[in-house]
Amino acid sequence: MTSPNHDLLTSQAHVWNHLYSYINSMSLKCAIQLGIPDAIDAHGGPMPLSRLSAALSVPPAKSDALRRLMRLLVHSKFFEKVNVSDSNEDAYVLTGASRLLLRRSTLNMAPLVLVVLDRISVDPWHGMGEWLRDGRASMFETEHGSSFWEYAEGSARLDGLFNEGMASDAGCVAGVLGRDGRRVFEGVGTVVDVGGGIGATARGFAAEFPGSEWVVLDLPRVVEGLEGSEKLRFVGGDMFESIPQADAVFLKWVLHDWSDEDCVKILKNCKEAISTKGGKVILVELVVEDREEDDKATETQLFFDLTMMAVINGKERNEKEWAKLFFTAGFGNYKITPVLGLRSVIEVFP
Template sequence: METQGEEHASKLFRAQTHIWNHMFKFINSLSLRCAIDLSIPNIIHNYGQPMPLSKLISSLPLHPSKTCFISRLMRILTHSGFFSEHHATQNEPEVMYVLTDASKLLLKDQPSSMASLLQLIVDPVYINTWYQLSTWFTNEDPTPFHAENGMTFWDFARCKREFNNLFNDAMASDSHWVSSVVIEKCEGVFNGSKSFVDVGGGTGTMAKAIAKSFPQLNCIVLDLPHVVADLQETENIKYVGGDMFEAIPSADSIMLKQWIMHNWKDEECVKILKNCKEAITNQGRVIIIDMIMENKKEEDELTETQFFFDMQMMMLFGGKERNEKEWANLIFSAGFTDYKIITNTPGILSIIEIYP
C-alpha cells in the first residue's frame, strides 16, 4: 500500500509523463510523414505478404549509413498503430511488418488515400503558423497565418502554385472519401433535381462522382478562377470561376461540401447562405457537409479530433467548428425556415439539409 508521500510522488511522475507526451506529440505526425515520403506503406503493400525488416530496408532509397535506423522509425509507427509486427517462426526470427487499417488509408495513388492530406497538414507552411499563436493573441493580426505570411491563406495559395497544388490534391482526396456517403444519403435530393452547384468545389472530384451516379443532373463547380482555370468541362459538368460571396449560379440543389463553412466567421457564413438561398430554384435545398461539434466522453479520440480542427480553423482562417445550436443560428439568420441533420453518417462529418 502506498504511503501518502509515495502517492504524491506517483501523481507527480504521471503528470510529468503526460507533459512529456504532449511535448513530443509532433514526433508521431512527422515520423508518419517520413514514412509517406519514403513510400513505406506502398512498399509493404506491394510486397503482398508480411515484409521482413531486411527486405524493407533493401527496398528503400537509403544511404548505407542510415539502414540501422529504420527499425527505430518502424518501432514508433508500430506503437502508434500504423503497422503491425509479425514475429516469425524459429526458422525465420526476423521481425516482419504488415499494414493496419490506418496505414491502408495512406497508400499513394488510391482514391481514398489520406496521404496528401497528411503532407498538407504537416507542411512547414502550416506548422510555422503555430509559432505565431501566442503573439497573435496580443496583437491585431486577423489570423496567425496572416501574421506569419503577411497575407490571407487564399492569397498565399493564389501566389504559391506548388502549395496551391498540394492543397487542391488534399481537398480532392478528401472528396473521394466523402462522395460515396453523400451519394447514398442524399439520393432522394439528387433524384428530384435537374441542376446542382458544388460551391467551392475545387477540381470537381465530388461533382464528377455525383454526375456519374445521377446523369440527369447538370452540374456546376464554382470556385476561384485560378482553381478552375485549366479544368476540362464535360457534357454535364461546367466549371465557373467566381466568388461565393458575390453570387452563386442558380440550381435546384446547392452543396457546401466539407471544409467550406468552417473556414469563415459567422457573418461570412450567413452571407454565403443568403447567396445560396437566392440561387435556389424550384423549392430546392442546400446541402452542407461539415462537422457538428460534440463533446462525448465515450468518444475521446473523436472529440480531440474535433478540437484539433477547430484550432486549425482559428489559426489559418479565423473560422471555427460549430455545434448544432451554432449551425441553427447561421441557418435561420440567413432566412431559411428549417433544416434536418441526416443521421448515421460515418466519421467526423455530418450532412445538413436546409430548406428555404
C-alpha cells in the same frame, strides 16, 4: 485511494505525452516522404525490415533507426508487425490507415498530410501567443505576412498539395454518401458545387447519382481550362456575389473557412439560388459535440477548429452555432445526419 506520488507521476506522464505528441505527426510525415506505405504495398506481402531498408535506400548504419521509427508507427496503428516463419526479422504489413496513404489509392490522403505538416503550415503555431495579442486575422498571417489563400496562389507546390488533398477527400465523401446517404440527393436534378475546385467532388457524385447534373462554381483562376462533360460544367464566379440557380447547392468544407458574417452572406446567396420549390442547401461540415471527457473524436474535431483558427481565421461549430447561422440567413429548418464519421451532412431548407 491513490497516493500523492501516483497523482504526481500520472500528471507528469500526461505532460510528457502532450509535450512529445508532435512526434507522431512528424513520423507519419516521414513515412510518406520515404514512401514506406508504397514500398510495403509493392512488396505484396509481409515485408522484412532488411528488404524495407533496401527498398527505401536506407544505409545499413540507419537500419536500427528505421526499426525504431516503424515501432512507433506500428504502435500508432499505421502498420502491423507480423511474424514470418522463415525469418527472425520483424516484418510489416499495411493497415486500413496506411492504405489511405498509397499513391495508387483513389482516396490517397498523403497530399493532405504533407500540406498540413508542411513547414509553411506548422511554423505559424510557434507564434500563437504573439497572434493572440496582435491585430492580424490569423496565425498564418502573423507568421507569413499574407493569408493562406494569397500564399497558396503564389506557391504552385502548396496549392497543388492542397487541391490533391481535397480531391482525395471528395472520393471518400461521394463513396460513403453513395452507399449510406442516397436519400440526401433523391429527386435533386441540378446541383451547384460551391467552391468545388477542380471538380473531384462533382465528378464523384455525378457517377454515384447519374440522374443529377452538376455545376462547379469556383474562382475563375481555379476553373480556367477545366473540361466538363454532359453532366458536369464549370463556372467561374464568386460565391459572395451570386450562385447559379439550381435544385440544390452543395458546400463541402467551405463554411468552416469563414467568419459568421461571411457565412451568412454565402448562405443568403445559396437561398436565392434555390428559390424553386423543394430546393435545399447541402453541407458537409463538422458539428462539434463539445464533450468534456477524453473522447478522441471530439479531440480531433477540436484540432480541426484550432487549425481553422490558425491558418485561415475560420472555425468549426456546434449545432447551436450552425442553427444561428441558418436562421440569421433566413432559412426555416435544417436536418443533421452524422453519416461521415467526424463530419455530418446538414440539409438546410428555406
